[in-house]
Amino acid sequence: MTRKFTKPFTQQEPLPEAAIERAVEIMRTGRLHRYNVVDGEEAEASVLEREFAAWQGSRYCLACSSGGAAIQIALRAAGVKPGDRVLANAYTLAPVPGAMFAVGAEPVLIEIDNDWHTDLGDLAAKAAASGARFLLLSHMRGHIADMDAITTLCERFGLTMIEDCAHTMGARWKGIRSGNHGRVACFSAQTYKHVNAGEGGLLSTDDAELAARAIVHSGSYMLYGRHGAAPDEEAFRRVRLDSANLSSRMDNLRAAILRPQLATIGDNIVRWNTRYQILEQGLRKASGLRVPERHQHEAYVGSSIQFQAEALSADVLPAFVAACGERGVEIKWFGDDEPRAFTSRYDSWRYLGDLPDLPRTRAVLSKTCDLRIPLTFSEDDCRDIAAIIGEVMAGFA
Numbered sequence: 001m002t003r004k005f006t007k008p009f010t011q012q013e014p015l016p017e018a019a020i021e022r023a024v025e026i027m028r029t030g031r032l033h034r035y036n037v038v039d040g041e042e043a044e045a046s047v048l049e050r051e052f053a054a055w056q057g058s059r060y061c062l063a064c065s066s067g068g069a070a071i072q073i074a075l076r077a078a079g080v081k082p083g084d085r086v087l088a089n090a091y092t093l094a095p096v097p098g099a100m101f102a103v104g105a106e107p108v109l110i111e112i113d114n115d116w117h118t119d120l121g122d123l124a125a126k127a128a129a130s131g132a133r134f135l136l137l138s139h140m141r142g143h144i145a146d147m148d149a150i151t152t153l154c155e156r157f158g159l160t161m162i163e164d165c166a167h168t169m170g171a172r173w174k175g176i177r178s179g180n181h182g183r184v185a186c187f188s189a190q191t192y193k194h195v196n197a198g199e200g201g202l203l204s205t206d207d208a209e210l211a212a213r214a215i216v217h218s219g220s221y222m223l224y225g226r227h228g229a230a231p232d233e234e235a236f237r238r239v240r241l242d243s244a245n246l247s248s249r250m251d252n253l254r255a256a257i258l259r260p261q262l263a264t265i266g267d268n269i270v271r272w273n274t275r276y277q278i279l280e281q282g283l284r285k286a287s288g289l290r291v292p293e294r295h296q297h298e299a300y301v302g303s304s305i306q307f308q309a310e311a312l313s314a315d316v317l318p319a320f321v322a323a324c325g326e327r328g329v330e331i332k333w334f335g336d337d338e339p340r341a342f343t344s345r346y347d348s349w350r351y352l353g354d355l356p357d358l359p360r361t362r363a364v365l366s367k368t369c370d371l372r373i374p375l376t377f378s379e380d381d382c383r384d385i386a387a388i389i390g391e392v393m394a395g396f397a
């Protein structure tokens with residue numbers, strides 16, 4: 001009898017009761033806008049900024065409307081102007097090219113290596129050839145490249161690094177939290193990430209002027225004094241009239257939903273990684289699949305898992321994905337010519353203009369399969385999923 005997996009890959013856990021209670025309390029006040037406070041009150045969004053900065057170990061934090069908005073604001077606040085070249089790894093999610101498009105940047109896309117990291121050789125070559133001054137580094141699906149090498153490259157070429165930590169909230173490289181290697185980092189609080197507010201973004205930095213710009217850009221209506229982890233008045237005086245209001249604020253309701261989740265993220269990382277390691281072991285038993293070793297210095301968050309279907313050619317891969325789907329296992333394939341459901345390849349970002357050919361990235365993505373690991377899956381579920389994939393794979397051998 002063929003086993004079928006029946007749980008949805010898109011179902012997250014309910015919010016903590018404390019989040020629900022606080023959200024209801026805030027709704028009862030009617031003061032949902034972050035600048036709507038009574039005397040002596042600190043807005044929930046402001047408290048979240050303070051708590052996130054403390055948790056992340058950064059001096060400043062801005063809560064905003066989405067991860068993509070945080071990236072767009074970070075690029076502007078870091079000084080990217082229309083026409084400026086921005087180096088960026090080509091394997092990422094659509095909000096990243098979207099943010100570069102929104103600021104009028106000229107992306108210089110970098111190849112990835114076999115394990116989905118930014119290719120260091122291509123990065124160095126294109127940094128030298130392009131004269132770009134910015135690197136937008138996306139830790140896509142939580143795979144952290146060699147940050148020592150990247151930091152050295154940034155110093156050598158005078159690059160300002162903007163980190164996209166949508167999949168690395170809580171991850172570390174050599175003990176340092178992901179997001180604390182560059183000038184500014186961006187996080188997402190969208191439902192499928194490590195904290196869930198439906199939508200939401202967080203930006204962290206130690207740079208006072210950048211923080212002031214970011215806060216004014218987010219739409220502060222000159223009420224920047226009501227931010228929880230902001231630089232002093234002097235930093236704002238320098239930038240307040242030169243930074244456009246992009247209306248990308250976070251409201252108090254989402255902040256209320258997020259605050260209790262910061263307290264549980266550490267436990268959740270342990271739960272994600274237990275599930276990841278069960279899947280990893282199970283998938284390694286299947287023939288024709290490769291699950292790369294993670295870098296020894298990387299403390300990752302296994303909220304999803306990727307593998308290379310090495311034994312399958314691009315013309316049979318869709319049938320493999322469909323066969324897994326029939327058994328209830330939802331695999332995303334990054335080799336598809338058509339972008340669909342959160343999956344897109346760089347050559348479908350046509351709005352960016354002329355895109356380079358990146359044969360290595362295409363070759364890697366043509367075999368890349370991706371599974372979400374929601375915490376609603378039990379450890380046994382993960383064993384079942386790996387076994388089903390192994391059985392389906394055996395039928396393709």
Ligand SMILES: *Cc1c(COP(=O)(O)O)cnc(C)c1O
Pocket residue numbers: 066067068069092093095096138139140141164166167188189190193200201
């Ligand atoms: C989710 C995500 C973002 C931000 O997405 P939003 O939906 O705008 O919050 C950015 N980069 C990557 C790699 C992501 O997966």
